[in-house]
Amino acid sequence: MVRLLGIHAVAGFMIGSTLAAIISPKLEATVSVSSTPTCSSDAIRLHLSDPPYENYFYEDCASSSHVVVTSPLENSNLTFIGPRLVVAWPAGNSGVVAFFAPENGKNGTLGIQLQNSIVTGQTLNPVYLPSKNPSSDNPQVGISGIINFNSSAILTVPILGSIRTIRDFTEGPSILITYIQDAIAFSEIPGRGVSLNRTWLDNVTTTYLDFVPINGSGAVSINRAVNTTLRFESGSYQFTASFDYPQLKPLSPSQVLDPSSSDLTQQNVDQTMSLSFLSYTTKLLAGAWRFLTYFGRDSMLSLLLLQPVLSEGEGGAIEAVIGAFLERVNRTDGSACHEETIGDYTTYLNRNKNITSTAPQCDYKMIDTDYYLPVILKNYFVDSTIGKSRLSAFFNITASVLEENSDLTYADLALIAVEKIMNTSAPFTADGGQIKDNLIHLKEGEIVGEWRDSTYGIGGGRIPYDVNTALVPAALHSIAALSSAGFFPEHPAWNETASQYAQVWEDKTLRFFEVTIPQSTAVSLVEQYVNQSAFTGPSHTDNITSDIVFHGLALDGNNNQSVVRVLNTDDCFRLFLLNSTNQTQLSSFLDQTADHILQPFPVGLSSPVGLFVANPAYGDDPVYAANFTNSAYHGTVVWSWQLAMTAAGLARQLGRCASTTPPDFCAQTALHAKIHTAYTHLWDLIEANAAQLSGEVWSWEYDSDGFRVVPLGALPPPPGTSPTESDIRQLWSLTFLAVHREEF
Ligand SMILES: *[C@@H]1O[C@H](CO)[C@@H](O)[C@H](O)[C@H]1NC(C)=O
Ligand SMILES: *[C@@H]1O[C@H](CO)[C@@H](O)[C@H](O)[C@H]1NC(C)=O
Ligand SMILES: *[C@@H]1O[C@H](CO)[C@@H](O)[C@H](O)[C@H]1NC(C)=O
Ligand SMILES: *[C@@H]1O[C@H](CO)[C@@H](O)[C@H](O)[C@H]1NC(C)=O
Ligand SMILES: *[C@@H]1O[C@H](CO)[C@@H](O)[C@H](O)[C@H]1NC(C)=O
Ligand SMILES: *[C@@H]1O[C@H](CO)[C@@H](O)[C@H](O)[C@H]1NC(C)=O
Ligand SMILES: *[C@@H]1O[C@H](CO)[C@@H](O)[C@H](O)[C@H]1NC(C)=O
Ligand SMILES: *[C@@H]1O[C@H](CO)[C@@H](O)[C@H](O)[C@H]1NC(C)=O
Ligand SMILES: *[C@@H]1O[C@H](CO)[C@@H](O)[C@H](O)[C@H]1NC(C)=O
Ligand SMILES: *[C@@H]1O[C@H](CO)[C@@H](O)[C@H](O)[C@H]1NC(C)=O
Ligand SMILES: *[C@@H]1O[C@H](CO)[C@@H](O)[C@H](O)[C@H]1NC(C)=O
Ligand SMILES: *[C@@H]1O[C@H](CO)[C@@H](O)[C@H](O)[C@H]1NC(C)=O
Secondary structure, rough: EEEEEEEEEOOOOOOOOOOHHHHHOOOOOOOOOOOOOOOOEEEEEEEEEEEEEEEEEEOOOOOOEEEEEEOOOOOOOOOOOOOOOEEOOOOEEEEEEEEEEEEEOOOOOOOOOEEEEOOOOOEEEEEEEEEOOOOOOOEEEEEEEEEOOOOEEEEEEEEEEEHHHHHHHHHHOEEEEEEEEOEEEEEEOOOOOOEEEEEEOOOOOOOEEEEEOOOOOOOOOOEEOOEEEEOOOOEEEEEEEEEEEOOOOEEEEHHEHHHHOHHHHHHOHHHHHHHHHHHOOOOOEEEEOOOOEEEEEHHHHHHHHHHEEEEEOOOHHHHHHHHHHHHHOOOOOOOOOOOOOHHHHHHHHHHHOOOOOOOOOEEOOOHHHHHHHHHHHHHHHHHHHHHHHHHHHHHHEEOOHHHOOOOOEHHHHHHHHHHHHHHHHHHHOOOOOOHHOOOOOOOOOOOOOOOOOOOOOOOOEEEHHHHOOOOHHHHHHHHHHHHOOEEEEEEEEOOHHHHHHHHHHHOOOHHHEEEEEEEHHHHHHHHHHHHHOOOOOOOOOHHHHOOOEEEEEEEEHHHHHHOOEEEEHHHHHHHHHHHOOHHHHHHHHHHHHHHHHEOOOOOOOEEEEEOEEEEOOOOOOOHHHHHHOOOOOOOOOOOOOHHHHHHHHHHHHHHHHOOOOOOHHHHHHHHHHHHHHHHHHHHHHHHHHHOOOOOOEEEEOOOOOOOEEOOOOOOOOOOOOOOOOOOOEEEEOOOOOOOOOOOO
């Protein structure tokens, strides 16, 4: 599992204008560092070990790099795990990968690792050079380090350019684009080294990767066969990876946090440095290294949970998230952008359409992300004093990321996005309109649309539970509050209409998803699941002492399932986003939520490794157990942010008992005690899994000692697929910086 090895923070850049002058080139070749900018805050250096992956982060005010070195372990499956060097950069979602193989041809015999520089004592050192390219004003920035090979090695495949191009190779069916590969220039450089460069499809930006032997290691040689490869002897080589693309402006740990939370930089060094690495003035990034760019849902969910600790005001983290979202709204229909495509990959996608353009693009297939906007706008621009003071200046900003939005202000874009919500939620609120057809569906032709965005994530369903029962009503309540605060003057009646809509969606949607399974049927279904699935633990069916009630993941699922009968953690959305007011409904909702948190899997969701986000035991169709496994991304696995949102949601509901008009459940002694016990149990699980919480998702194995945490990527993948390599740090897995156990 992930273990924090060492953290070093050093001030700014290396001292002196040229390092080359102070080091013997024979010992350790270096990049000359000239005109280095002075940074006002310390550089971030973080080493996270997650064998077979070693992760190194470096960030200062001029550039950010994440280096991942993979070296096979004795028990690694060599079909998937080979010696590999990745350098990932947020700017342009760019990077470099070099795949190595042992020269002797025997897989598993080549080990690679990074060594500390004897000059600086650091593993990574920044590169900063004026651009070599007359047509670019951007400095050439990146990272330098020392890589050691334990035997002679061949660099078989380099890819220079976009992380998306690299992911197409590592995750897809090993796609290499010939004209992109052929554009790599190889040349010998002084010091018996070799330099690779590739100019992007924009004809302007160039990515460089250099290797120079040090400490008496042999020369690097170029073999120009069918595809050019490099040969290294066993020993140490200084590598330098750099590029000359416009850089993002990072938010340092003290800039990303609200001043009232500045202590976190001492208390949670790893998480605050990780948060800072993912945070820039214009956007927060989803994860490193595979998702090092804008993702709508990831940033909005993270903001919702992290808001109490994030910086407010101009140039702060909160406005970075909101601005990034508004910039990318589809002006035609108001949809939120899920993932942006930028850098070399957008030029590539445009070229595939015979378009010569470097213009960024967006993917608009998700349906959930839209609804986070009003909630977030209300939380900041209505409820925060600083937010209120920023209102006119912020919404007056003209969009600049997407060319097609460049004549719109943030106010225009917010209005377009909210009009979509008002228009699409109206039919369900009409007289007699509370029918399934009027619920929010996935977009035509898409099989995903919310956070469970894998093939079987919502069991083939078309109408997701989280969106319809929580996100829509929460968004509508917020629109009403925004309207009351003077927003959307074009629609002065929204203070009332949005409020009416919200009430209907809040009260009348749960029933569509409700599943009630009689006690005896529930017992036999769980027994059947344990007999037929790979799970070898106890069934715990003695715990089933009444009918089982829960809300299915979606409607209209695979195999003609009207409700996808998978028990799940998505109750957290309603807990966290709605103070619902129908007391009968609220009490029974909380009652079943508490049961699922308390009951051990496969009766409920609880396990020593955390709450499983899905439990297919009550499905009564083999398709459920087959698709919701412990190697599925949204199967019987644990997600950090779902734990955080469930904990924060229960705390919000329990917190209502201290208000002047407490909900009925507060006085229902047994129920209140059960909810409180569930809250305490959840926090015990969270604390027991502290080592996992900053990762995105984790899985488990079960043996005679019970449950044991296992990385998802370490389990045998479904036939014909590769294991999912997880991001060592994911934005929405840093939410425990703000979510804490509370006393009630
Ligand atoms: C490695 O994974 C492949 C594909 O899942 C599998 O066929 C093979 O048996 C595995 N090898 C080992 C040594 O486990
Ligand atoms: C050896 O490594 C190559 C990739 O470098 C891979 O294609 C091949 O499957 C591996 N062989 C074994 C036996 O794992
Ligand atoms: C050479 O590279 C191309 C991609 O540019 C790839 O499709 C091909 O398989 C490679 N050939 C060999 C022999 O590795
Ligand atoms: C890339 O390398 C080639 C070969 O050494 C060289 O001619 C070219 O100028 C380099 N390109 C850039 C932009 O540095
Ligand atoms: C880059 O240059 C090539 C060759 O001149 C040209 O075909 C292509 O359109 C240019 N690409 C861009 C994005 O300008
Ligand atoms: C924006 O929405 C419209 C209407 O749904 C759609 O036709 C268009 O393709 C979307 N834009 C992009 C870039 O996907
Ligand atoms: C792009 O142009 C090529 C050559 O003219 C043509 O074969 C191809 O169909 C075009 N692609 C698209 C998406 O228009
Ligand atoms: C909004 O922008 C316009 C034009 O850029 C400017 O004249 C106006 O003063 C701005 N209003 C506010 C409140 O900042
Ligand atoms: C809604 O706003 C209008 C003014 O635009 C006001 O007359 C009305 O009282 C408001 N409704 C509520 C419920 O606050
Ligand atoms: C509250 O919800 C229940 C269903 O849980 C329903 O039977 C009842 O009519 C609702 N009460 C009101 C006042 O809407
Ligand atoms: C579930 O059953 C186990 C024994 O199998 C028992 O220890 C536990 O207290 C029960 N839990 C609940 C919540 O009923
Ligand atoms: C719900 O009520 C709690 C406690 O009164 C409050 O802190 C929270 O902001 C409310 N949430 C919403 C979405 O209204």
